[in-house]
Amino acid sequence: GNSVTQMEGPVTLSEEAFLTINCTYTATGYPSLFWYVQYPGEGLQLLLKATKADDKGSNKGFEATYRKETTSFHLEKGSVQVSDSAVYFCAYMDSNYQLIWGAGTKLIIKP
Amino acid sequence: DAGVTQSPTHLIKTRGQQVTLRCSPKSGHDTVSWYQQALGQGPQFIFQYYEEEERQRGNFPDRFSGHQFPNYSSELNVNALLLGDSALYLCASSTFRAGIRGSYNSPLHFGNGTRLTVT
Numbered sequence: 001g002n003s004v005t006q007m008e009g010p011v012t013l014s015e016e017a018f019l020t021i022n023c024t025y026t027a028t029g030y031p032s033l034f035w036y037v038q039y040p041g042e043g044l045q046l047l048l049k050a051t052k053a054d055d056k057g058s059n060k061g062f063e064a065t066y067r068k069e070t071t072s073f074h075l076e077k078g079s080v081q082v083s084d085s086a087v088y089f090c091a092y093m094d095s096n097y098q099l100i101w102g103a104g105t106k107l108i109i110k111p
Numbered sequence: 112d113a114g115v116t117q118s119p120t121h122l123i124k125t126r127g128q129q130v131t132l133r134c135s136p137k138s139g140h141d142t143v144s145w146y147q148q149a150l151g152q153g154p155q156f157i158f159q160y161y162e163e164e165e166r167q168r169g170n171f172p173d174r175f176s177g178h179q180f181p182n183y184s185s186e187l188n189v190n191a192l193l194l195g196d197s198a199l200y201l202c203a204s205s206t207f208r209a210g211i212r213g214s215y216n217s218p219l220h221f222g223n224g225t226r227l228t229v230t
Contacts, residue, residue: 101153
């Protein structure tokens with residue numbers, strides 16, 4: 001069935017390290033893909049999105065490329081900051097316009 | 112510009128009781144969706160309201176019902192509460208228009224949620 005698989009957390013990195021959070025999905029067709037972020041005590045916020053194959057979404061130094069061959073949408077950032085500590089969710093929009101979510105990956109950045 | 116607001120922020124109920132959660136969408140938005148987020152999991156879609164009608168529904172029992180008012184605000188009602196209903200309930204608003212090309216890509220704006228604990 002339709003699903004999103006994210007790497008399990010927590011992911012703990014030092015400040016200025018390179019970040020990758022893996023995300024793969026199972027869906028029919030080529031859905032729009034999203035990364036949402038949930039900072040402590042706050043609601044979910046859209047971080048970036050890609051709507052077609054080979055699109056690259058980017059925001060706040062984060063990037064993710066829509067790879068239809070591998071059905072993946074991995075999140076990357078070249079140099080993380082303590083303020084990036086949050087829970088990151090990968091999601092896609094299915095044919096019924098509903099968001100299908102991964103379980104989230106908690107990111108902890110140490111100074 | 113106020114974002115999505117939800118009330119209350121926390122709620123404790125006992126099994127068998129009924130609960131009502133409230134949501135006011137972001138200004139300019141007319142579509143409201145509700146999600147349930149269990150601890151350590153991603154959100155699960157409950158239902159979506161547009162033009163005061165339930166347009167889509169996820170895999171939730173009839174104990175979960177909702178309403179949308181003319182001012183686009185919305186309520187989520189849960190009857191006969193079970194321990195398993197304990198979760199963070201998220202409201203999201205958007206300008207989604209069913210059938211309008213590309214509108215489904217309008218981003219969802221989430222509230223901070225209502226934490227429901229059933230004892």
